[in-house]
Amino acid sequence: MQKKDCINCLNKSKSAQNLSAEEICELERNCSMAFFKPREIIIKENSLSSSLAYIKTGLVKIHSFVLGKEKTLRIINSQTYICLPSSFSDNRNHFSATAIENTEVCFLDVNIFKKFVKENGAFAFDIIHDLSQNQLKNLHLQVESNYKKSTGRIAQILLFFAKEIYKSLEFSLPISRQDIGDLTNTTREGVSRTLTDFNNNKIIKIDRKKITILNEKFLEEINIKG
Amino acid sequence: MQKKDCINCLNKSKSAQNLSAEEICELERNCSMAFFKPREIIIKENSLSSSLAYIKTGLVKIHSFVLGKEKTLRIINSQTYICLPSSFSDNRNHFSATAIENTEVCFLDVNIFKKFVKENGAFAFDIIHDLSQNQLKNLHLQVESNYKKSTGRIAQILLFFAKEIYKSLEFSLPISRQDIGDLTNTTREGVSRTLTDFNNNKIIKIDRKKITILNEKFLEEINIKG
DNA sequence: CTGATCATGTGATTTTTCTCACATATGTTT
DNA sequence: AAACATATGTGAGAAAAATCACATGATCAG
Structure with a gap:
């Protein structure tokens, strides 16, 4: 000990x-x-x-x-x-x-x-x-979570990790897509789709587990409005 | 005073x-x-x-x-x-x-x-x-509420009123359908449909605001299983 | 009694999400 | 390196729920 x-x-x-x-x-x-x-x-x-x-x-x-x-x-x-x-x-x-x-x-x-x-x-x-x-x-x-769709809840988790945990717009996701699904009341597939969607729209950049938030303002908006 | x-x-x-x-x-x-x-x-x-x-x-x-x-x-x-x-x-x-x-x-x-x-x-x-x-x-x-569909959540509210509030299978609903929707993350319409569905299946009886739970066991099952 | 307002029921349509199926990584063990 | 388990991406169809539209019912003030 x-x-x-x-x-x-x-x-x-x-x-x-x-x-x-x-x-x-x-x-x-x-x-x-x-x-x-x-x-x-x-x-x-x-x-x-x-x-x-x-x-x-x-x-x-x-x-x-x-x-x-x-x-x-x-x-x-x-x-x-x-x-x-x-x-x-x-x-x-x-x-x-x-x-x-x-x-x-x-x-x-x-x-x-x-x-x-x-x-x-x-x-x-x-x-x-x-x-x-x-x-x-x-x-x-x-x-x-009452007025948010799954997209909003996933945006929220990303912002949570960036702002409250790692205090950086670039971080390594410590949990799997399945975990994010369990956390946001969605499925593994849904999370995957949303994340690649964010990636395609240049809101975030995904490299394996590494996430970089490129457009914090927009992500914030998705978080708030749904 | x-x-x-x-x-x-x-x-x-x-x-x-x-x-x-x-x-x-x-x-x-x-x-x-x-x-x-x-x-x-x-x-x-x-x-x-x-x-x-x-x-x-x-x-x-x-x-x-x-x-x-x-x-x-x-x-x-x-x-x-x-x-x-x-x-x-x-x-x-x-x-x-x-x-x-x-x-x-x-x-x-x-x-x-x-x-x-x-x-x-x-x-x-x-x-x-x-x-x-x-x-x-x-x-x-x-x-x-993670694994429950709206039907299950509405069943839960009915059981909540019956068991925890009024301690009776027959009670007068103190809130509107809209309120039940606000409480269960659904819409007024959804609540209405679910309740009439319960009514048609003889799980409950509805008379305006008065609710009578006819089949508690089944309602309990809907509550638990979703 | 009579509008007026609010609550409710119900159908039709659209949107969102889930599920299933399978391909493609990625990582680990031998 | 091969074999395996585990994680991820993606399409297609099904299911659940939201939304819109409108009819009906209930309640209440005047």
């Missing part, structure tokens, strides 16, 4: 900044860290959530397999707790989490975490803030 | 049970209650959320109007806080709330509420629990 140094960790969560040195040490004594390569499963849906997972570095997808269909709910960036709602409801992981890039995960003791919520108001407040933001983001996505 | 008696209120939230008599009195001094008739707007999206709304009795829909399209996100039953995430993020109401039945709403002071979160760990814990459950419910709905 890797040597831990939580106090000086540069990838601490924002809410952990409300913890005292003492509390962080307590957390450190009750946590473990693990590395995951792309495609490795971090959390399996329906397993017991004995510990809380925090993405220190890397990229993860949250997904669920129901009635023979895979659905990807979200791509989660580093410095985020995953399955927080699962830990605070019935201690069962409701969704799976799989690494899509090299990922470092801290597994924290749920009970210590819960203790901090009860004893440290500022910490609890931050967790609530975090959950609230998440909820709002989800609901806004739901509203948007 | 109606006389308040929060301590003896039978419609208190579960989390409020963690508040001391003193705290409840403090809340009482800083809250107001209002009645809303069907179609009256309780909260308007993009307004400032100066207070937190709690549905004491009644039924409410949460909705949003974006780019000329109305989307209903959820039907909210009584004894629920609405716009809790909005209050804990940027103090802006992200969504509208409109009564769909006679509804009593308590407007609580956000700052007092936030103070309790910071000072009363059990209360904070319950709020987190509540937010978590909500989030999970939302995500499950998203997974489900």
Whole structure:
């Protein structure tokens, strides 16, 4: 196991900044860290959530397999707790989490975490803030996907990777067309067609996994208008 | 204004049970209650959320109007806080709330509420629990709507009203076909067709607004399988 | 009672998306 | 390099859903 140094960790969560040195040490004594390569499963849906997972570095997808269909709910960036709602409801992981890039995960003791919520108001407040933001983001996505056609939803994913994950108009897609389909409620074929269409119209340039956004403004328009 | 008696209120939230008599009195001094008739707007999206709304009795829909399209996100039953995430993020109401039945709403002071979160760990814990459950419910709905066709989503709404709201196989629909469309990502026409189809197949009986579920098992099957 | 307004039902047509089928990569293992 | 699995592109047809058009029904103010 890797040597831990939580106090000086540069990838601490924002809410952990409300913890005292003492509390962080307590957390450190009750946590473990693990590395995951792309495609490795971090959390399996329906397993017991004995510990809380925090993405220190890397990229993860949250997904669920129901009635023979895979659905990807979200791509989660580093410095985020995953399955927080699962830990605070019935201690069962409701969704799976799989690494899509090299990922470092801290597994924290749920009970210590819960203790901090009860004893440290500022910490609890931050967790609530975090959950609230998440909820709002989800609901806004739901509203948007109401008026968007598949083209718009795919444009959105491309912009999401460019702006929120890689902060660059050129990036290497960490997921397959099938994954994009699972994420946007479409099929592998539909994604393929839309992407080549974008490519033909010089909105993006595709070279294998490498995507370059050539006309961000237009892609933005497709994202918003449908 | 109606006389308040929060301590003896039978419609208190579960989390409020963690508040001391003193705290409840403090809340009482800083809250107001209002009645809303069907179609009256309780909260308007993009307004400032100066207070937190709690549905004491009644039924409410949460909705949003974006780019000329109305989307209903959820039907909210009584004894629920609405716009809790909005209050804990940027103090802006992200969504509208409109009564769909006679509804009593308590407007609580956000700052007092936030103070309790910071000072009363059990209360904070319950709020987190509540937010978590909500989030999970939302995500499950998203997974489900992935493999469901419009027929399945409409069946789901009917079962929702029967089981979660009215606890009866016979009930009066509190919302229009258009509303059901906004809720299920379909059109007014589509809902109409599906409902008459259900009616013709003796799965439900329609008499104006009155719905009777005749074949719950089959409706359940449509709900699950799509 | 009587327009007027809003909600609903229904057919016909168009648009969008899914499904199936198969070709062509690309990557991995032996 | 050959053999295999896996990922991707593309066409054609089927299915689902949206849109348009219009008729009918319900509700409500005056």
